[in-house]
Amino acid sequence: MTLIVCPLEQLKGQVFQHPPARIVSLLAPGQAAPKLPPAPRLALAFHDIDAPRRGLVAPDRDMVRTLLDFAADWREPEPMLLHCWMGISRSTAAALILACALRPERGELEAAHALRAASPTATPNPLMIALADELLGREGRLVAAAKAIGRGAKAGTGWAFRLKVR
Numbered sequence: 001m002t003l004i005v006c007p008l009e010q011l012k013g014q015v016f017q018h019p020p021a022r023i024v025s026l027l028a029p030g031q032a033a034p035k036l037p038p039a040p041r042l043a044l045a046f047h048d049i050d051a052p053r054r055g056l057v058a059p060d061r062d063m064v065r066t067l068l069d070f071a072a073d074w075r076e077p078e079p080m081l082l083h084c085w086m087g088i089s090r091s092t093a094a095a096l097i098l099a100c101a102l103r104p105e106r107g108e109l110e111a112a113h114a115l116r117a118a119s120p121t122a123t124p125n126p127l128m129i130a131l132a133d134e135l136l137g138r139e140g141r142l143v144a145a146a147k148a149i150g151r152g153a154k155a156g157t158g159w160a161f162r163l164k165v166r
Helices: 008-017 061-072 090-101 108-118 126-135 141-149
Strands: 002-007 022-027 041-045 080-084 161-164
Touching: 002 008, 002 090, 008 080, 022 061, 022 090, 041 061, 061 090, 061 126, 080 090, 090 108, 090 126, 090 141, 108 141, 108 161, 126 141
Parallel strands: 002 080, 022 041, 022 080
Antiparallel strands: 002 161
16 A cells, blocks of 8 residues: 655645555645546645644544545555645655554554655654544554654645555
């Protein structure tokens, strides 16, 4: 099982190159998800923030639970494609979360280092990571793993990468 992660601007090219079994769109509220070929799709709308802020939509427990439930049904051999606006924070957080959820025996730090090796710019959204840590019963290890790899390299946008889950 492989995750493909990319920014919105590379989405159509990635769909063409690697036809996905499933697609996860992580966009801002009011941002339209692009039209894509038919595939099971999850769209979550929230701002890329690390703590709730007045006037903004923060990722919440229900959103992360929905992401986990969507991925739990993934049985197809084709990849799952995750994208957000820039391909740096929301989609990389989702990739790290799913790398741990879909392979529960995998260590959080191992998953985080695999993410960093795949994407030098990955900076997983810390609020998403904290919510997933709690939901997955990781007792702070997922949060610690994300902190251990630190902020990714500065970039205006990320680039597409693959992350092997199994």
